Amino acid sequence: MSAWREKMGSTLAGLRVDEGVLLRWLKLDPWLVFALLLLLGVGAVTVYSASHQNMSQMVNLGARIGMGLVLMLLMARIPPTVYQFWSPWLFGFGVLLLLAVELFGHVGKGAQRWLDLGFVRFQPAEILKLAVPMMAAWYLSLRALPPRPLDILMALLIIAVPMGLIMLQPDLGTAILVGAAGMFVLFLAGLSWKYIAGFVVALAGLLPLLWQFGLHDYQRQRVLTLLDPEADPLGTGYHIIQSKIAIGSGGVSGKGWLNSTQSNLDFLPEGHTDFIFAVFSEEFGLVGVVLLLLLYLFIILRGLYIAVQAPTVYGRLVAGSLSLSFFVYVFVNTGMVTGLLPVVGVPLPLVSYGGTAMVTLMAGFGMLMSIHTHRPFMAAR
């Protein structure tokens, strides 16, 4: 009887939820989880205003956030060794899907990006956002570091093939993100500054060629629009002009939540998706912008800290690359919306409504947490 009671007691004690234990069991990083939830909250609040308080969109958004959080939990539970092992397979699978898109893809908004699997449509390019840095890290972790010229060439090939396929869709935004993710791996692996300088010079030299042959007319137009948005105020320049008006009219303290006239009166297109930063800036002003960017910076720096702390080369390279990719997302989007960069279809990470992008990002953060929380086992190895 007493044994039974003892047994019951110990079971109850085991059921008593200890947050530390739970987090440890979930393999989550509390700092990142807190920052990400805050960011998702900011996103939901802003999307609610920018979508003109459309409840069905809020339900969709909730479902996506839920899906992202579940995926993050799952990814965090999987040890980094598993990722490392499956890296080449995932990469190969992703490239095959890109080829499939090229052949049977669904055309949407003038670009062939979607693969319709009957029950769900998704963009295979999303997979490559994770698969390319994983593959590059997998390859380089097997070689002596800093990488030698042949290894660099191999890594570049790993990056170039999917990037080229994505550009063919055409989806310049994603191609840049995928390429950047791969290049960050090389950078963190210690690619010498000489090579980096060489790349920069070569890129500068290639730009005119890329301009002539590598870009579609609409992409060229977007770059020209950046340089002079007033030249075509009702056409391609319209987005940027209206976006700047939204941000500028927000002022230091903003117009207040739900009070964005630019978005409420439909002057700002894509206010709840790619241009949500403009709505956020209009409603929450400079104060909101600084706080939001600080939140982003915190997440990025936390990611870099995780990279530095990672026990394996693979883990370090993947964690660092994912963090810096996240930064590129933030910069490309805010740069575009504020008129610093040309218009490319990159959403504001975890704040913009829609897309598989959010799910991919959450998966990436799950992987980041896995790299951090599985350390003891690694170190033990």
Add this chain to the structure above:
Amino acid sequence: MEDEARVRDILLRRAIFAGLVCFFVLAGVVARVVWLQVTAHEHFTELAEKNRTRSEPIPPSRGLIYDRNGVLLADNTPSFQVELVPEQVKDMDATLALLTEILGLDEDELDRFRKALKNGRPFDSIPLKFNLSELDIARLAVERPRLPGVEVQARLTRIYPQAGLTAHAVGYVGRISEREMETIDREAYEGTSHIGKTGLERFYEDRLRGKVGSRKLEVDAHGRSLRILEETPATPGEDLHLSLDVRLQAAAEAALGDFLGAIVALDPRNGEVLAFVSRPTFDPNLFVNGIRSKDYRALMDNPDRPLFNRALSAAYPPGSTVKPMMGLAGLEYGLITPEYRMFAGPYYQLPNDDHHYRDWRKGGHGWVDLDHAIAQSCDVYFYDLAYRMGIDRLHDFALNFGLGRVTGVDLPSEVAGLVPSKDWKRATKKQAWYPGETLIAGIGQGFMLSTPLQLAQMTATLAQRGASYRPHLWRDAPPEALPVIKLSKASFWDAALGGMEHVVNADYGTAKRIKNAPYLIAGKSGTAQVFTVKQNETYNAKGLNKKLLDHAVFIAFAPVDAPRIAVAAFVEHGSSGSGVAAPMTRKVMDAWLLGETLDKNAVTLDAVTTGGRE
């Protein structure tokens, strides 16, 4: 292991470097946002405001025009029109094609619309077709989903209940033309599509128009207005109350009958225009919303020129109606006295000239004094008087009576007529003045030209013995006295006006057929030559083409001792002033002074008010 540490070190340094880059780049974004939200904040706030709001004019309602008894001459009536807002129309060509099918638009309407479209702003509503029928509105309602940017608007449109009766006085409004668009103050006309084109509508345009109001609206990106932020109401235009009496107007028009010509009646005591008739006339309602080219061509091709305002834009030879004025000039210049007599033969001859200046009476008048010369309209008497006076003295005197210059009536397109002078002939014809031309001018022919309005004004001046007022139709304007003609002796007036009294009332008067009125009339007949009879021919009215028949003129005022009305009737090809124009004048005077026609001939207020509609 050392290698591993070195790689770890590299990564650490690279991560720190990357972290710093992230920090500075995001700081750069913040800097950009600071520029947008702080430095350029006001600029962008203004742009956001400009996006969000739109000013819309509220057109004022145009002032109404009434006759002296409150009968409406120009009214506003609600009518439905279809309007298009260009920026809301998806496919303009397809929309116009569909509307053409539904409403049966013609090329005129489409042309007018396209012109307006070219000149207008994309968010301004442009009218396409006016006066929609119930059927049109129903059809549009059915097709509405296929016609974005197309709206049926209830607007006030101008209507002239008296139609042709008052057309030459009241005039009409029409759509603002491209040329007018360049000269008008566009702000004052915002939201207003019409402008006074002729007559009082044009003369008192500023008074009738009113002041445009405005409405500030919140709009969305598609141009839809969401709510009114601010509103300044329009100030309606001022109503005009005229001195014109439509009943007298109708009587005068009836008196003219089928003749072309004009009758103007003034109140000599204050210059009020009581009747203002020009025949033929036209329906001003045709012009309000753009006249159809078929109708316009019919009006333009009509040889009788119905659009021509004969009362003040036509200059005719005044003929013998100038004789009382000539007599006054002779008296004033001391060339004659009331008692002065001369022998008037069948013609007059200048020294050293064998040309015969004929009298209208083949046998001549014998011995005549001024009274007889006026009453019988003796040409020879006035040939002699004019010859002795000289053209320049004649010119100066005639100008005092308002001949040869505009009367300044409150109507547009008045012409000045002409009283010739030596200077005038030298300046315009580059020729010397011939003495014979003075003779002809002395009987109101040759170069002498005057409008029916001027003749009425001269008559009013005679009636008031030299006092006169600027003729005007707007009754609320205070009478504007013109300089009084002062003669050396008041008895001169008695002589000249006595002659005019005898024109009607003496057995020897030319217009004795209109005597026996219950009031005393003083008048003067005139006949203006259209066709010059050669020296050795006689004028045979029956043998002449109607277009070559003489014009008939008659001027008169009554009652003689306290004149209340002065009338000038000018009848084109009426052939005889005393026979044709004088009875017309009598009818107008009867109507005004006895009120007979006004009461008896069914030209009652009611009949007149409703008679013109449609």
